Amino acid sequence: MTIRNQPLIMTQTVLQSRGINKYFKDPVRVQVLKNIGFSVNQGEFVSVTGKSGCGKSTLLYILSTMDTDYEGDLLIDGDLMRGKSEGQLARIRNEKIGFVFQFHYLLNEFTVLKNVMLPGLKLQKYPEAEVEHRAMERLKTLGIAELAAKKANQLSGGEKQRVAIARALINDPIIIMGDEPTGNLDKKNSDIVFDIFKQLCEEFKQTLLIVTHDQSFAGNTNRIIEMEDGQIIHE
Amino acid sequence: MNYKLIVDIARSLLLARWRQSLVAAIGVTFSITMFIALLGFMNGLNDLLDGLILNRTPHVRLFNEIKPNPKQPVDQSADFKNSHNFIRSVKSSGVRVEISNSAAIMQALKTDPRVLGLAPKITAPVLYNSGTIDITGAVSGIDVIAESNLFFFSDYVTTGEPLDLKNISNSIVLGKGVAEKLLVDIGDVVQVTTSKGDRLPLKVVGFFESGIRDFDKVQSFASMATTQKLLRQSNSYVTDIQIKLKNLDQAPVVAKEYAQLFQTDAEDIQTANSQFETGSFVRTLISYVVGITLLIVAGFGIYNILNMMIYEKMDTIAILKATGFSGGDVRKIFLGIALTIGFLGGLLGLVFGFLLSLLIDQIPFNTAALPTIKTYPVNYNPVFYIIGIVFALITTYLAGFFPARKASAVDPVIIIRGK
Ligand SMILES: Nc1ncnc2c1ncn2[C@@H]1O[C@H](COP(=O)(O)OP(=O)(O)O)[C@@H](O)[C@H]1O
Ligand SMILES: [Mg+2]
Numbered sequence: 001m002t003i004r005n006q007p008l009i010m011t012q013t014v015l016q017s018r019g020i021n022k023y024f025k026d027p028v029r030v031q032v033l034k035n036i037g038f039s040v041n042q043g044e045f046v047s048v049t050g051k052s053g054c055g056k057s058t059l060l061y062i063l064s065t066m067d068t069d070y071e072g073d074l075l076i077d078g079d080l081m082r083g084k085s086e087g088q089l090a091r092i093r094n095e096k097i098g099f100v101f102q103f104h105y106l107l108n109e110f111t112v113l114k115n116v117m118l119p120g121l122k123l124q125k126y127p128e129a130e131v132e133h134r135a136m137e138r139l140k141t142l143g144i145a146e147l148a149a150k151k152a153n154q155l156s157g158g159e160k161q162r163v164a165i166a167r168a169l170i171n172d173p174i175i176i177m178g179d180e181p182t183g184n185l186d187k188k189n190s191d192i193v194f195d196i197f198k199q200l201c202e203e204f205k206q207t208l209l210i211v212t213h214d215q216s217f218a219g220n221t222n223r224i225i226e227m228e229d230g231q232i233i234h235e
Numbered sequence: 236m237n238y239k240l241i242v243d244i245a246r247s248l249l250l251a252r253w254r255q256s257l258v259a260a261i262g263v264t265f266s267i268t269m270f271i272a273l274l275g276f277m278n279g280l281n282d283l284l285d286g287l288i289l290n291r292t293p294h295v296r297l298f299n300e301i302k303p304n305p306k307q308p309v310d311q312s313a314d315f316k317n318s319h320n321f322i323r324s325v326k327s328s329g330v331r332v333e334i335s336n337s338a339a340i341m342q343a344l345k346t347d348p349r350v351l352g353l354a355p356k357i358t359a360p361v362l363y364n365s366g367t368i369d370i371t372g373a374v375s376g377i378d379v380i381a382e383s384n385l386f387f388f389s390d391y392v393t394t395g396e397p398l399d400l401k402n403i404s405n406s407i408v409l410g411k412g413v414a415e416k417l418l419v420d421i422g423d424v425v426q427v428t429t430s431k432g433d434r435l436p437l438k439v440v441g442f443f444e445s446g447i448r449d450f451d452k453v454q455s456f457a458s459m460a461t462t463q464k465l466l467r468q469s470n471s472y473v474t475d476i477q478i479k480l481k482n483l484d485q486a487p488v489v490a491k492e493y494a495q496l497f498q499t500d501a502e503d504i505q506t507a508n509s510q511f512e513t514g515s516f517v518r519t520l521i522s523y524v525v526g527i528t529l530l531i532v533a534g535f536g537i538y539n540i541l542n543m544m545i546y547e548k549m550d551t552i553a554i555l556k557a558t559g560f561s562g563g564d565v566r567k568i569f570l571g572i573a574l575t576i577g578f579l580g581g582l583l584g585l586v587f588g589f590l591l592s593l594l595i596d597q598i599p600f601n602t603a604a605l606p607t608i609k610t611y612p613v614n615y616n617p618v619f620y621i622i623g624i625v626f627a628l629i630t631t632y633l634a635g636f637f638p639a640r641k642a643s644a645v646d647p648v649i650i651i652r653g654k
Contacts, residue, residue: 061648066557087561094559101651105554109247119558121240167558179651 012042013078014174014207015063020072022058022230032058033070034230040175040209045201047218048211050227056211059227060179063209064097065089077174094123098168100178105164106152112139112163113148120170131170138166142196158189165196169206176200178210182217194220241564245571248551252544256572259540260580262533263631267584267623270526272591274619277522279612281515287446291386292504293354293477294486297340297493299332300500337473340497349480349489354381356475357462363455364426364434365417372413372453374427376462385479388456390607395421395441400458407437407461411444412452427465435465530626534634537576541569541638545645552642553650566643573635574628581627585620 022033032055040046048056061067063074065081068089074081077096081089093099106115113135120131139145142162147155155163161181168176178197182190194217200206201222210221218224226234249256303325309315334340337355344353357376362369379401382388389397392408400406407425409417419425419439428434437457445451457465463472478493480486486503494501545552552565596613 057652061652064557066648066651087563090556090559090561090564093557099557101557103651105550105557105651107551107554109251109551118240118244118555121243122237122559122564124237171559 013039014042014044014076015040015209016073016075017063018073018075020059020062020070020074022055022062022067022070032230033062036072036230036232038225038232038235040207042174042207043201043205045197045208045222046210046225047221047223048209048225048227049213049215049218052213054227055230056213056227057179060177060209060211064099064177065093094119095171096174098165098171098173098176100161100164100168100176100181102180102183106155106160106167108151108153110152111148112144112150112152112155115152115163116167116170119167123171125171135166135170138169139163142166156189158185158192161185161189161193162196165193169200175207175209178208178212180212181210182212182214190214190217238567241567241571244555245568245575248544248548248568249572249575252540252547255540255543256576259533259537260576260583262536263530263577263580263627264584264587266526266529266533267581267627268587268591269529270522270626271585271588271619271623272595273525274519274522274622275588275592275613275615276595276611277518278614278616278619281518282614283608283612285515288508289504291388291391291445292508293386294480294483294504295478295490295493296502296507297334297476297478297497297499298474298502299334301332332474333468334473334476334497334499337476338471340499341476343497344476344478349482349485351479351481352381352385353479354378354385354477355459355473356382356477357459357466357468357472358474359462359466360430361455361465362428363413363417364428365419368416369428370413370416372410372455374407374455374457374462374465376457376459376465378459385477391443391445392441393444395439397441399440400456400461403438403440404458405435405437405461405464406440406457408441408443408456409439410451410454411442412448413455414439414442416452429466431467433465433467437461437465526623527626530630533580534630537573537631537634538638540576541573541635542641544572545569545638545642548642549645549650552645553647556645556647557651562643565645566639569639569642570632570635573631573639577627577631577634578624580631581624584627585623588620588623589615 016039018037020033020036021031023029023031036059048059050056058067062070065074065076076092079092081092084092106112107118110118113132116135116138117131120126120134121128126134136145136148139148142165144159144162144166147159147163152160152163164181165176182193185193197208197210198220201208210217212218223235225232307320307322307325309320309322341353341355344350355378359374359376361372361374363372377388379388379397383397393411395408397408400408407427409419409425417425421439421441423439424436425439426434426436443451443454443456445454460470463470466472478489480489483504487505490501490503493499555565556562592613592615595611598611600608600611602608
């Protein structure tokens with residue numbers, strides 16, 4: 001499978017945050033992110049760790065452009081996200097970001113194959129038959145090709161998460177983000193998912209930014225960003 | 236925009252909740268069914284009632300009204316030119332009810348492209364005598380064939396042969412009410428006396444039922460020749476020229492023009508029967524109000540089901556947005572669901588509405604007043620069907636609009652975090 005054509009310069013910055021502050025105003029104004037600044041380079045496998053409630057998810061929602069209520073700058077693929085319309089941000093998520101959630105979030109109305117295809121059909125870069133072919137390729141890579149025709153709600157947790165990864169890969173995103181993607185899985189399935197991430201990074205030079213509080217998971221990634229109370233305390 | 240994908244997703248969501256969707260669609264189907272049946276029936280009635288009068292009313296009627304001369308001598312005197320003249324008890328005089336030069340007028344009318352056809356007529360006030368009783372009434376002298384072609388005369392001759400009027404000399408078709416009062420039957424002879432005292436025995440060849448009782452109690456028909464004979468007039472004597480136009484709406488204009496041109500009075504159908512338009516209008520209005528009310532109720536059904544669907548499908552909406560579908564896409568998906576329900580429900584409503592109309596059309600409806608009507612009247616105007624489906628789509632669009640907007644505004648972060 002060819003996930004994407006790799007650029008020759010491997011140190012290209014895929015994602016950059018500069019001085020990101022985030023406040024929640026409900027019930028009182030609290031600052032949950034304080035001056036977050038870091039960048040992720042092409043091909044890196046980065047993990048974000050920290051205690052529960054330190055702001056990891058909040059940060060990831062901002063980085064994935066779903067949350068636009070923050071201070072500071074976010075650049076994806078060198079492009080500043082500030083001032084973009086809802087439609088433009090949706091397009092960027094569709095094209096450049098693959099997202100893997102803790103709770104799988106597949107669409108139960110559709111088959112596994114269709115779930116993987118949907119973001120590809122939305123992007124309209126390839127015709128439908130080609131999107132289907134690419135979806136099958138990704139399911140094969142993740143070892144779940146035989147599940148293609150099943151309905152999403154007939155799968156086990158580990159299988160669902162692998163389908164979600166396949167879906168995240170369908171449009172060759174420049175970065176895959178995960179919010180505790182193994183948080184809801186047993187040890188065996190967690191290992192499978194981690195191995196997939198590792199494989200994607202090593203074989204296909206896929207950039208990954210994964211939030212986790214699993215220390216052993218984080219320990220096996222290229223780079224660990226450690227957070228505490230909304231700040232990066234260690235890189 | 237990728238409409239195929241939007242439609243595909245909308246269909247999947249719809250099928251996942253097909254039971255509720257079906258209930259919503261049935262609501263629309265019911266409304267449209269009633270709407271179509273009601274409009275068809277009401278308009279059938281309208282046509283019938285209008286037909287009662289309008290079928291038999293000329294679009295333009297030329298005649299001479301008995302009225303005082305508008306140019307009184309005093310107005311022509313130079314001495315009183317600048318005065319305001321009061322003249323009391325002016326009498327009508329010297330006016331003939333006969334249309335002079337009627338043959339030439341009819342010839343001219345026949346060449347007018349706006350005219351569909353014309354029928355001359357003589358109206359004569361008479362007394363029917365039977366034994367010791369005299370009944371006031373009127374005999375119309377008509378051209379049976381023209382009258383039948385243009386004003387459906389033969390439809391209303393319920394007993395007897397209308398053409399006998401033409402073929403048998405000194406014959407008469409009596410109004411049903413007149414016949415009942417005179418106690419005469421087909422083949423009997425009635426004595427008819429004109430206002431000048433001339434009397435003529437006429438043979439009864441048929442009975443006439445217009446559906447309007449008061450009319451049937453006074454009116455009878457004879458041929459032009461018989462009536463001219465009755466009135467001791469020449470065979471060019473005509474008091475009315477009845478004109479049917481190709482386009483009814485032109486009547487007022489044409490009437491004005493003819494009054495000028497032929498120096499007679501001319502009355503158009505709109506002026507003669509303005510009250511019938513009001514009745515038709517009210518009936519049509521009622522149909523629309525009922526239909527729209529039903530549709531609004533159905534609309535609330537769709538609104539509820541969509542709201543419920545959105546509530547259940549929050550995860551789906553969040554994931555669609557997280558993977559790159561915009562708020563606009565989500566809105567289109569839910570509007571698509573609403574419109575699908577509306578379109579399919581509406582289409583089925585048209586079919587059922589048509590079937591219900593057919594059923595109404597079979598129900599026997601016999602009334603002495605309407606001899607040609609055997610079942611309830613129904614109008615199958617395709618315009619009602621077009622209006623029906625358009626209404627269904629508009630209502631479902633409006634019912635889907637707010638839920639769809641709500642769906643498009645779902646914040647995926649809140650949903651994903653909420654797990
Ligand atoms: N909608 C919200 N309103 C107010 N506070 C919130 C909201 N969402 C999260 N928080 C708070 O923000 C902090 C960071 O939350 P989160 O980013 O989910 O932490 P993590 O993912 O690291 O466990 C927590 O203290 C949490 O209670
Ligand atoms: Mg979290």
